[in-house]
Amino acid sequence: MGAPSLTPIPAKKYCPKEPPDSCRLFYPEDPIKIVRGQGQYLYDEQGAEYLDCINNVAHVGHCHPLVVQAAHGQNQVLNTNSRYLHDNIVDYAQRLSETLPQKLCVFYFLNSGSEANDLALRLARQYTGHWDVVVLDHAYHGHLSSLIDISPYKFRDLDGQKEWVHVAPLPDTYRGLYREDHPNPAGAYAGEVKRVVNSVQEKGRKIAAFFVESLPSVAGQVIPPAGYFPEVAEHIHRAGGLFVADEIQVGFGRVGKHFWAFQLQGEDFVPDIVTMGKSIGNGHPVACVATTQAVARAFEATGVEYFNTFGGSPVSCAVGLAVLHVLEKEQLQAHAASVGSVLMELLRQQKAKHPIIGDVRGIGLFIGVDLIKDEATREPATEEANYMVSRLKENYILLSTDGPWRNVLKFKPPMCFSVDNARHVVAKMDTILTDMEEKVRSCETLRLQP
Amino acid sequence: MGAPSLTPIPAKKYCPKEPPDSCRLFYPEDPIKIVRGQGQYLYDEQGAEYLDCINNVAHVGHCHPLVVQAAHGQNQVLNTNSRYLHDNIVDYAQRLSETLPQKLCVFYFLNSGSEANDLALRLARQYTGHWDVVVLDHAYHGHLSSLIDISPYKFRDLDGQKEWVHVAPLPDTYRGLYREDHPNPAGAYAGEVKRVVNSVQEKGRKIAAFFVESLPSVAGQVIPPAGYFPEVAEHIHRAGGLFVADEIQVGFGRVGKHFWAFQLQGEDFVPDIVTMGKSIGNGHPVACVATTQAVARAFEATGVEYFNTFGGSPVSCAVGLAVLHVLEKEQLQAHAASVGSVLMELLRQQKAKHPIIGDVRGIGLFIGVDLIKDEATREPATEEANYMVSRLKENYILLSTDGPWRNVLKFKPPMCFSVDNARHVVAKMDTILTDMEEKVRSCETLRLQP
Numbered sequence: 020m021g022a023p024s025l026t027p028i029p030a031k032k033y034c035p036k037e038p039p040d041s042c043r044l045f046y047p048e049d050p051i052k053i054v055r056g057q058g059q060y061l062y063d064e065q066g067a068e069y070l071d072c073i074n075n076v077a078h079v080g081h082c083h084p085l086v087v088q089a090a091h092g093q094n095q096v097l098n099t100n101s102r103y104l105h106d107n108i109v110d111y112a113q114r115l116s117e118t119l120p121q122k123l124c125v126f127y128f129l130n131s132g133s134e135a136n137d138l139a140l141r142l143a144r145q146y147t148g149h150w151d152v153v154v155l156d157h158a159y160h161g162h163l164s165s166l167i168d169i170s171p172y173k174f175r176d177l178d179g180q181k182e183w184v185h186v187a188p189l190p191d192t193y194r195g196l197y198r199e200d201h202p203n204p205a206g207a208y209a210g211e212v213k214r215v216v217n218s219v220q221e222k223g224r225k226i227a228a229f230f231v232e233s234l235p236s237v238a239g240q241v242i243p244p245a246g247y248f249p250e251v252a253e254h255i256h257r258a259g260g261l262f263v264a265d266e267i268q269v270g271f272g273r274v275g276k277h278f279w280a281f282q283l284q285g286e287d288f289v290p291d292i293v294t295m296g297k298s299i300g301n302g303h304p305v306a307c308v309a310t311t312q313a314v315a316r317a318f319e320a321t322g323v324e325y326f327n328t329f330g331g332s333p334v335s336c337a338v339g340l341a342v343l344h345v346l347e348k349e350q351l352q353a354h355a356a357s358v359g360s361v362l363m364e365l366l367r368q369q370k371a372k373h374p375i376i377g378d379v380r381g382i383g384l385f386i387g388v389d390l391i392k393d394e395a396t397r398e399p400a401t402e403e404a405n406y407m408v409s410r411l412k413e414n415y416i417l418l419s420t421d422g423p424w425r426n427v428l429k430f431k432p433p434m435c436f437s438v439d440n441a442r443h444v445v446a447k448m449d450t451i452l453t454d455m456e457e458k459v460r461s462c463e464t465l466r467l468q469p
Numbered sequence: 470m471g472a473p474s475l476t477p478i479p480a481k482k483y484c485p486k487e488p489p490d491s492c493r494l495f496y497p498e499d500p501i502k503i504v505r506g507q508g509q510y511l512y513d514e515q516g517a518e519y520l521d522c523i524n525n526v527a528h529v530g531h532c533h534p535l536v537v538q539a540a541h542g543q544n545q546v547l548n549t550n551s552r553y554l555h556d557n558i559v560d561y562a563q564r565l566s567e568t569l570p571q572k573l574c575v576f577y578f579l580n581s582g583s584e585a586n587d588l589a590l591r592l593a594r595q596y597t598g599h600w601d602v603v604v605l606d607h608a609y610h611g612h613l614s615s616l617i618d619i620s621p622y623k624f625r626d627l628d629g630q631k632e633w634v635h636v637a638p639l640p641d642t643y644r645g646l647y648r649e650d651h652p653n654p655a656g657a658y659a660g661e662v663k664r665v666v667n668s669v670q671e672k673g674r675k676i677a678a679f680f681v682e683s684l685p686s687v688a689g690q691v692i693p694p695a696g697y698f699p700e701v702a703e704h705i706h707r708a709g710g711l712f713v714a715d716e717i718q719v720g721f722g723r724v725g726k727h728f729w730a731f732q733l734q735g736e737d738f739v740p741d742i743v744t745m746g747k748s749i750g751n752g753h754p755v756a757c758v759a760t761t762q763a764v765a766r767a768f769e770a771t772g773v774e775y776f777n778t779f780g781g782s783p784v785s786c787a788v789g790l791a792v793l794h795v796l797e798k799e800q801l802q803a804h805a806a807s808v809g810s811v812l813m814e815l816l817r818q819q820k821a822k823h824p825i826i827g828d829v830r831g832i833g834l835f836i837g838v839d840l841i842k843d844e845a846t847r848e849p850a851t852e853e854a855n856y857m858v859s860r861l862k863e864n865y866i867l868l869s870t871d872g873p874w875r876n877v878l879k880f881k882p883p884m885c886f887s888v889d890n891a892r893h894v895v896a897k898m899d900t901i902l903t904d905m906e907e908k909v910r911s912c913e914t915l916r917l918q919p
Binding site: 041051054076097102103105131134137176304315319322327 | 492494495500501502503505506524527531532534540545547548551552553554577580583584587590591612613614615617623626747752753754765769771774775779781784785
């Protein structure tokens with residue numbers, strides 16, 4: 020062994036040329052350098068305060084002192100893997116179980132929503148002995164190989180659809196197959212899933228799972244009609260598959276009325292697997308899969324252990340517990356319900372005033388504003404949505420777009436977002452929309468004057 | 470919207486029955502409840518101090534105050550995603566680049582070694598346009614679906630080997646095809662990879678990557694003969710594939726002589742992709758993929774962004790920077806080299822004394838002690854290894870086994886492990902081995918007296 024040296028290779032510049040960029044910044048033309056966060060506010064290096072309407076990861080507010088302190092308290096004492104006994108993991112599982120239907124009583128802890136969905140896929144395949152997956156159109160379930168395969172939002176642009184993946188129509192009552200004028204959109208969309216299931220079975224293939232975000236987000240902040248999930252679950256269960264509710268973006272009280280968004284689908288509806296991420300750790304990398312004993316036992320029966328180096332560490336669990344504690348202490352679920360109601364009402368008033376707003380949909384602090392070029396065709400107003408986002412940024416409001424045409428303004432702010440914040444954003448939107456309309460009118464006037 | 474309630478489902482007991490257990494505890498018959506950690510020591514609820522010889526995640530020591538403080542400092546100020554500019558991510562990439570060959574100058578930040586290896590697989594496939602992977606026998610590269618597929622350690626017990634996965638022999642000069650008496654084991658084992666590559670190509674298949682831990686760990690703390698990687702890389706490159714060095718268990722100065730374990734293979738050897746995890750954040754969920762601009766550009770060219778919610782957050786990067794700072798400040802790489810040398814020498818003395826020790830192999834603070842039943846056959850002494858681990862635990866020393874027969878005692882302690890610690894463990898091992906030999910002798914004596 021030669022003489023050891025700490026830095027064997029001489030220091031050098033980061034990269035000879037501009038590095039490639041696969042992670043896109045917000046406002047790529049004029050990115051923001053954020054240096055501080057507190058509650059629903061972010062601050063740039065000049066000290067300018069931005070209102071954050073989109074970061075659902077900072078669930079109980081950026082840098083919440085109780086969450087930060089919980090992490091620090093545990094980080095100082097012990098941060099190791101789950102090969103040893105520790106109270107935090109038991110307490111956390113216990114506390115999470117209190118928010119879920121009794122059937123969902125086994126918990127796996129991981130580092131990211133993607134890891135959670137990948138494990139859900141493994142669990143479903145192991146339990147059912149089947150391989151295929153049904154997903155909704157435009158869905159996104161994570162950045163791992165296995166999840167890109169079940170995310171039409173991603174695989175459409177990459178190597179295409181795997182033979183074991185089957186896409187059902189998005190239950191979007193504004194832009195989809197069955198709309199607000201349909202007598203039973205829940206049944207009609209569930210019937211579409213049944214049709215997909217039948218065609219899969221006709222090919223001799225077998226369904227392991229139906230994956231769905233309880234409220235599809237990148238698909239355009241879609242609110243599936245109530246009763247859709249229970250009917251879909253019937254079709255999926257009859258085919259021997261499991262129902263996986265992806266709550267990564269929408270769980271933990273965001274919808275206000277319930278703690279979990281899947282509960283909007285019917286009081287008695289219980290998925291077979293629920294996946295959690297993002298908001299669960301308020302920014303600390305935590306995720307969880309909750310499932311039934313039957314599913315867990317089938318997985319255990321393989322004899323192959325599941326071990327996750329960081330998942331379920333005393334620190335991750337302490338942070339998760341602190342988030343639940345703050346949610347309860349500050350009554351943020353009720354807060355989301357009341358602030359969300361005000362915001363929805365204000366946005367509906369805007370819809371009545373500005374024809375570019377085609378649809379305002381949402382529940383609690385999960386809201387989409389669908390911008391259109393034309394009321395009859397509902398043609399997406401993509402450029403206008405982009406323009407809105409950039410004008411709002413000039414007004415120190417961080418909002419972004421989603422949906423297949425990126426024409427849906429999305430609200431999913433930290434849960435401490437206030438009624439004043441709602442009034443402020445909507446007033447700015449009103450000003451910008453009025454301004455846009457005036458510009459259009461003056462252009463038309465110009466065109467009338469040759 | 471009905472009246473919101475915070476906890477819609479009444480609190481209840483965690484689980485009606487004993488929950489299934491897919492994550493195995495250490496010492497499952499008599500697990501330890503660890504409540505505190507410091508440096509290379511862990512403490513149970515009675516305050517008993519255990520010497521930790523195995524936790525390579527707590528790289529610079531459990532709860533290192535500078536790392537804990539870095540996390541806390543940043544957690545108080547800002548913890549958000551990488552959609553905004555932030556100095557930490559640039560500083561961290563810069564600092565990591567200083568430890569690596571210049572060619573590896575693009576960095577992706579993630580939450581776990583598994584996420585890193587999954588991304589490495591995607592990068593390799595995108596760059597090469599090929600699909601197949603060559604791995605070493607008994608390898609383990611992570612818990613995700615895609616990685617179980619390339620981990621013989623896992624897939625052998627599950628649904629078997631995928632048609633796109635090809636297994637080359639482990640370059641183990643103690644138990645493998647070519648041993649310490651072979652004139653050129655590096656060339657011989659690389660020739661085996663070439664043979665695999667040829668047979669893949671004869672089937673009309675194409676190789677995207679060769680994945681290898683720079684020092685195979687779960688395969689039994691194996692030290693591949695120097696020169697093996699460069700020769701393998703030649704064969705893999707000729708087939709159009711990439712060389713992926715998995716440094717998740719062994720990187721960051723552990724091998725003492727170099728910062729990265731792949732550097733043991735030859736001063737000029739540069740992998741196409743390096744994956745990092747575990748030790749990188751001293752317990753905080755951080756991971757990284759380093760690669761070349763060419764590979765990154767091919768990935769970027771898909772037009773599909775890579776976004777990781779927590780990866781590259783200001784907190785993760787602050788923690789990563791703190792770990793690098795402590796490594797340098799406390800000269801832990803040099804420390805690993807010198808303590809590792811002492812430990813190797815002490816263990817070699819034990820080998821000379823106790824015939825159950827068949828092989829002592831290692832470098833820096835990555836060491837394996839291969840226990841055998843018989844010198845001629847090298848039959849693995851699995852029960853004896855288990856017994857050793859449980860006797861060491863009674864002596865407050867945490868050590869564990871690895872390898873296909875779980876007969877290899879593995880050392881991969883926090884890097885602050887001292888010469889005194891080394892002397893202490895080896896003295897206890899000596900006592901236990903002597904005791905075991907005496908027991909065997911007295912049984913033999915008993916058998917001689919009818």
